[in-house]
Every structure is written in C-alpha cells, then in structure tokens.
Amino acid sequence: MALPVFLILAAGAVFFAANVVLRRNPAECAVHLVGSFFCLAGIYLMIGFPFLAALQLLVYAGAIMVLFLFVIMLLDLRREEPRENPRISTIAPLAMGLLFGLLAVVLPDMPVAVATGRGAVAGAGGAEGGKELANYLFGRHLLTFEATSLLLLAGIFGVVVLAKRRTSRKADLERLLENIEAESRTERKEPPLVGAGSEGVAS
Amino acid sequence: MTTAALIATLVKIAVFFGITISLAAVSTLFERKISAWIQQRYGPNRVGPWGVLQPLADGLKFIFKEEVAPAGANRLLFRLAPAMAAAPAFMTVAVVPFTFPLILDGTRIPMAIADIDIGVLFFMAMGSLAVYGIMLGGWASNNKYSLLGGLRSSAQMISYELAMMVSVITVLTLAGSMNLTRIFEAQIPLWNIAVFPVGTIAFGIFLIAAFAETNRHPFDLAECETELVGGFHTEYSSMKFALFFLGEYSAMVMMSGLITTFFLGGPSLFGLVNGIEDPWIKVLAGLGVFLAKVCFFLFLFIWVRWTIPRFRWDQLMHLGWKLLLPLSLANLLLAGTLVATGVL
Numbered sequence: 348m349a350l351p352v353f354l355i356l357a358a359g360a361v362f363f364a365a366n367v368v369l370r371r372n373p374a375e376c377a378v379h380l381v382g383s384f385f386c387l388a389g390i391y392l393m394i395g396f397p398f399l400a401a402l403q404l405l406v407y408a409g410a411i412m413v414l415f416l417f418v419i420m421l422l423d424l425r426r427e428e429p430r431e432n433p434r435i436s437t438i439a440p441l442a443m444g445l446l447f448g449l450l451a452v453v454l455p456d457m458p459v460a461v462a463t464g465r466g467a468v469a470g471a472g473g474a475e476g477g478k479e480l481a482n483y484l485f486g487r488h489l490l491t492f493e494a495t496s497l498l499l500l501a502g503i504f505g506v507v508v509l510a511k512r513r514t515s516r517k518a519d520l521e522r523l524l525e526n527i528e529a530e531s532r533t534e535r536k537e538p539p540l541v542g543a544g545s546e547g548v549a550s
Numbered sequence: 551m552t553t554a555a556l557i558a559t560l561v562k563i564a565v566f567f568g569i570t571i572s573l574a575a576v577s578t579l580f581e582r583k584i585s586a587w588i589q590q591r592y593g594p595n596r597v598g599p600w601g602v603l604q605p606l607a608d609g610l611k612f613i614f615k616e617e618v619a620p621a622g623a624n625r626l627l628f629r630l631a632p633a634m635a636a637a638p639a640f641m642t643v644a645v646v647p648f649t650f651p652l653i654l655d656g657t658r659i660p661m662a663i664a665d666i667d668i669g670v671l672f673f674m675a676m677g678s679l680a681v682y683g684i685m686l687g688g689w690a691s692n693n694k695y696s697l698l699g700g701l702r703s704s705a706q707m708i709s710y711e712l713a714m715m716v717s718v719i720t721v722l723t724l725a726g727s728m729n730l731t732r733i734f735e736a737q738i739p740l741w742n743i744a745v746f747p748v749g750t751i752a753f754g755i756f757l758i759a760a761f762a763e764t765n766r767h768p769f770d771l772a773e774c775e776t777e778l779v780g781g782f783h784t785e786y787s788s789m790k791f792a793l794f795f796l797g798e799y800s801a802m803v804m805m806s807g808l809i810t811t812f813f814l815g816g817p818s819l820f821g822l823v824n825g826i827e828d829p830w831i832k833v834l835a836g837l838g839v840f841l842a843k844v845c846f847f848l849f850l851f852i853w854v855r856w857t858i859p860r861f862r863w864d865q866l867m868h869l870g871w872k873l874l875l876p877l878s879l880a881n882l883l884l885a886g887t888l889v890a891t892g893v894l
C-alpha cells in the first residue's frame with residue numbers, strides 16, 4: 348500500500364518540479380511549484396509528519412506562492428525567451444544533478460535526515476509532535492535556525508541592492524521624466540494591463 | 551486500517567459530503583427566496599411547488615450551456631481555476647466534526663471524516679489555498695476586469711486570513727487542542743462565544759473575516775458588478791461558472807460549520823444532547839443541532855448580503871489591517887494571559 352502511493356507522490360513531485368523549470372510562462376511555473384509542494388506534503392504525511400505537512404501547505408503553498416503569483420500578475424511578466432548562452436544552459440543542469448547526487452549520498456548519514464526516520468524528530472507526529480519539533484528547533488538547533496533567518500535577511504538586502512543599482516535619485520527622476528515624455532509622444536495602442544494573453548501566445 | 555474502519559470512513563464521507571453539497575444547493579435557492587422577501591418579491595416559484603426544484607433546473611441549464619473560452623486565454627489555467635476554487639472547500643469537509651463521537655461497544659468512532667490532531671492547521675492550509683482558483687481564473691481569462699477582480703480577491707483574502715487565523719489561535723488557547731472534536735467537547739460546559747471578553751471578540755473577528763474569505767457581501771469586491779462586470783468570473787460560462795458558484799456556497803457551508811465548532815459548541819445544546827443515553831439518538835440529535843446552527847449562519851450570510859452595501863476598496867483594507875488585525879492580536883494576548891494565570 349505504502350510503496351505505490353509513495354511512488355505516485357514522488358513521481359508527481361519530480362514532474363511538477365521539472366515543469367517549474369521547463370515551462371516558459373511564469374504563472375504556469377508558479378502553479379506547478381504549488382503542485383510540487385502538494386506532493387511533498389503528501390510524502391511528509393506518509394513518513395509520519397502531519398504537522399510538517401500542514402505547515403508546508405500553509406506556509407509555502409498558501410502564503411509564499413500566493414505572493415509570488417500576485418507579483419507575477421502585477422509585473423505582467425512576458426514569456427521567457429530561451430537563453431542566449433547555450434553553454435550555461437547545458438552546464439548548469441549537469442552541475443545541479445551532480446550536487447543533488449552528492450546530497451543523496453551524504454544526507455542519509457546526517458542527524459536531520461528526517462526522510463529516513465532516523466532523525467531525532469522521528470516521533471514528530473500529531474499535536475504532541477509540534478512540541479517536539481519546537482523543542483528541537485528552538486533548543487538544539489537554535490543557532491542554525493537563527494542563522495537561517497539572517498540568511499533570509501541578507502537575501503532581502505541583496506535583492507534591494509540589485510534592484511536599486513542606479514543609486515542616484517536624480518538620475519532616476521530624469522529617467523522617469525524621459526519615459527513619460529517618450530510615452531506622451533508615441534501614442535500607445537494597447538494598455539499594458541491584461542492577463543494571460545500579454546505573453547503573446549495565440550492559442 | 552481494518553475493514554470496519556474503512557467502511558465507517560466511506561459512510562462518513564458519503565453522508566457528510568452529501569450534506570455539504572445538498573446544503574450548498576439548497577442555499578442557492580434560499581439566496582433567491584430570501585433576497586426576494588427582503589425586496590418584497592416572490593422569488594423563483596415556477597419550478598416545482600414553491601420553486602423547490604430551482605437548483606436542479608439551474609444545474610441542468612448549466613450542463614447544457616455552451617462553454618466559451620476567450621481568445622488569448624491561458625488554456626491550462628483557465629480550465630484548472632474553477633476546480634481549484636471548489637476543491638479547498640470540499641477538502642475542509644474532512645476535518646469538521648458534524649456530531650458527537652459515536653460510542654459503540656466501547657469503541658469511539660469520531661464523527662469527522664478524518665479526526666486528526668492537526669485539524670485546525672488543515673483548515674488553515676485549505677483556507678489559504680482557496681485564493682488560487684479566483685486569482686488564476688481572473689488572470690487566465692485575458693480580460694482586464696477579470697484580472698482586477700483576481701488581484702483584489704488575492705489581496706483581500708491574504709489580509710483577512712491573518713485576522714481570522716489569529717482569532718482561531720485564540721480558540722486554540724482556550725481549548726488547549728488542535729483537534730476539532732476536542733475543541734467542541736471543551737465547550738460543552740460553556741460555549742466560546744460566551745467566554746467574555748476574549749471568546750466573544752474572537753467570534754466577532756472570525757465572523758467578519760469569514761465573510762471576506764468567502765468573498766461574500768459586503769466584501770465581494772472581487773466580483774463587484776458595478777465596476778468589474780463580473781470580476782474574476784466574467785469570462786466563465788456553463789459548468790465552469792457553476793463550479794465557482796458551488797465552491798462559494800460550499801465555502802459558506804464550511805465556514806458556518808467551523809464557526810459553529812469553534813464558538814458555538816458544535817453539536818452541543820446546553821448539555822441537553824450530551825446527556826442522551828442511547829448512542830445513535832445522541833449522534834442523530836447532535837447532527838440535528840449542528841445543522842440547525844449551520845443553517846442559522848447560512849441565513850446570516852444571505853441576510854447580510856441583501857442588507858448591507860459593499861465596502862469601498864480602501865475601507866476594506868483599512869478595516870482588515872488597521873482594526874481587525876491589531877484587535878485580534880491584542881485579544882490573543884489577553885486570552886494567553888488569562889489562561890496562563892488560571893482565570894479561564
């Protein structure tokens with residue numbers, strides 16, 4: 348009973364994850380990522396972590412991906428064009444595959460290998476499991492846990508710095524004015540605020 | 551899982567899911583009837599006596615309508631969206647305890663399809679997924695009104711989810727469990743709505759947020775006809791449109807069931823039902839009490855829709871972020887303090 352269900356979930360997770368990378372439409376990618384999260388939550392349920400499964404759906408599928416989609420819709424992202432540099436697009440997947448292979452070899456020996464059920468949180472099922480998980484996260488792994496939050500903070504700073512590379516406000520304003528002038532000169536036919544069709548697919 | 555447990559689960563799925571779908575269908579009829587009474591009209595009265603077959607006629611009509619997809623719509627997401635809108639409400643049925651646990655020969659059969667210890671988390675997870683269908687439906691339609699409706703609804707549901715979940719955490723603090731059966735059993739002596747002030751405030755916040763989460767009046771800015779034609783479902787026709795509708799009404803039924811479980815003691819009625827000796831009569835009486843409470847809230851949903859005008863967009867955000875969220879957080883703090891000091 349358990350093995351076929353696991354195989355279906357695992358196959359689903361891999362299928363959706365592959366689609367996240369392979370699809371060219373950002374909104375479809377996001378939806379496939381949600382599907383992948385669902386399959387992962389199912390696997391968490393199977394190995395006896397209902398708490399983790401619910402959190403996976405609640406936090407990732409329910410909160411983070413909704414914001415992702417929100418941003419994708421607001422930004423009106425176009426269909427992504429194929430990469431210009433073909434060498435990177437062949438080397439990158441190979442490197443990722445190697446890294447994942449390495450992880451698969453190393454991970455079972457690590458104490459947090461929850462998938463094998465040998466980790467210290469093995470009994471984290473049910474409401475009591477939440478307590479166990481909390482003790483584990485905020486006790487033994489407090490430092491790692493807090494370091495992760497610092498990492499996220501660093502990520503946010505990085506994004507802000509990258510997005511605001513042109514630091515001078517004056518230059519920004521001038522550019523904005525130029526844009527407005529250019530727009531008023533050339534009358535635009537199509538307003539930019541449209542949904543799926545803006546990617547230019549005639550289906 | 552033994553055969554008996556499997557059969558019990560299948561029967562529970564059939565009965566509880568059937569009840570939910572039937573209630574959703576019946577509430578579409580009552581939506582029209584009650585709106586007619588409020589506006590001094592008759593409402594539907596041609597199909598069957600008193601118009602009772604109207605939901606069936608609607609369903610048939612939807613099935614035979616032509617399906618239209620707009621040019622330039624994203625095919626995959628356009629088809630997927632109605633199902634994604636209806637599924638979360640259907641999945642929530644799994645954790646709602648419809649009546650008292652059935653005790654037969656010493657074995658306790660909980661009367662929720664899945665009596666899991668993370669019931670509340672499951673409900674929250676499903677609640678947070680409900681936004682996808684509306685959002686993607688609006689985006690995939692390739693229509694600016696649909697897109698605006700989808701954007702509004704996602705912003706609205708994210709905003710009100712916060713206040714709703716914090717008020718649910720208040721209930722968890724009072725009950726000391728995340729299992730929905732144990733949450734209503736803890737209220738048999740005193741319903742949470744009567745636990746003044748924390749329970750009452752949490753009830754008020756949850757009720758308001760429930761209106762927003764189900765996209766009902768006065769928070770139905772996602773389909774605001776005066777500005778957005780039909781909002782996210784402008785481009786939808788036939789059964790796809792019907793699925794959106796079914797999802798909305800099932801979500802109403804589920805929200806009513808959860809309000810009942812969280813704040814009105816579920817199937818308990820001042821200790822009357824709880825004292826019944828015969829296990830079957832107790833279960834059936836509990837189911838009756840539960841459904842009566844659910845129907846009251848369904849009536850409230852409809853009553854409010856035809857009585858209160860729609861909010862303006864900035865008023866909606868103001869209410870959600872500047873009033874409900876701080877209030878619910880303060881309420882949670884108070885509840886935690888009271889429970890920790892042993893007052894409650």
